[in-house]
Amino acid sequence: MTTLKSRLTDDLTAAIKERDELRSSTLRLALTAIAYEETAGKEARELSDDEVQKVVAREAKKRREAADAFDKGGRAEQAERERAEGEVLAQYLPQQLGDEELAAIVAEAVAEAKAGGAEGPKAMGAVMKIVSPKVAGRAEGGRVAGLVKRALAG
Template sequence: MLRDSLKSAQVAAMKSGDKPRLQAIRLILAKVKDRDIELRTAEKKPEDDALIVEVLQKMAKQRRESIDLFEQGGREERAAEERAELAVIEEFLPQQMGEEETKAAIEQVKADTGAEGMKDMGKVMAELKARHGAQLDMSKASGLVKASLA
């Protein structure tokens, strides 16, 4: 379903002549194709939408890091380009959970797994990713889990 959305967005961007958007969508499709090629020999392949969400989350994280670095380096024009790509990538990502929702999910996972201290962080993070991986920025969730278990 996401793959179809990406392809139809590509066609729409071509027809409208929106070159920056078209470039970003082509980049997404290229990364998805790279991931498909990597998984050709894998025994267990993830569901198609899950695979695409994983690729999009990774791309979004890379863009956020690039924006920070470009801003620190005084390269505002490059940061603006990265922001534009990030906006296109985020269009295709599922709605992300807010901080309060994330904290509630962490508390639920802690209760379900019986986690009490920092030694249980890996168990909590694994369960959190399994339940809410598509809706969570795992790097932000990691900090919240650490604070919750400390």
């Protein structure tokens, strides 16, 4: 069992013993998503820590999107629950990059892409190819894409 997956399992056991309903239900959902990912495809396999981290990140993103949808629908209580679940999952993800750090990485990638001959909005793909591996798991794709668009426009 991967270390992140075993940590999730251990924390689930502790949450159940402490009768922490929010934490235990959130970790159950995350572990279910991981188990589904492991059995998806032609044959079952054990996920690596990076793959487990991607599944947890995807689950956290679902919580953020659901919270926004509940807010728009006027259901504040459910939105708050989704945000709380997202915070529980965020504890298992790497520290997110700050705005200044991310902007510096994007600026560096834009300069690198322009040196390679990419110009204007058409350079978006080239810049994203440079930025994505550097920020993997530490910044949301939409946030990165928005910064890249602004950097290329300006």
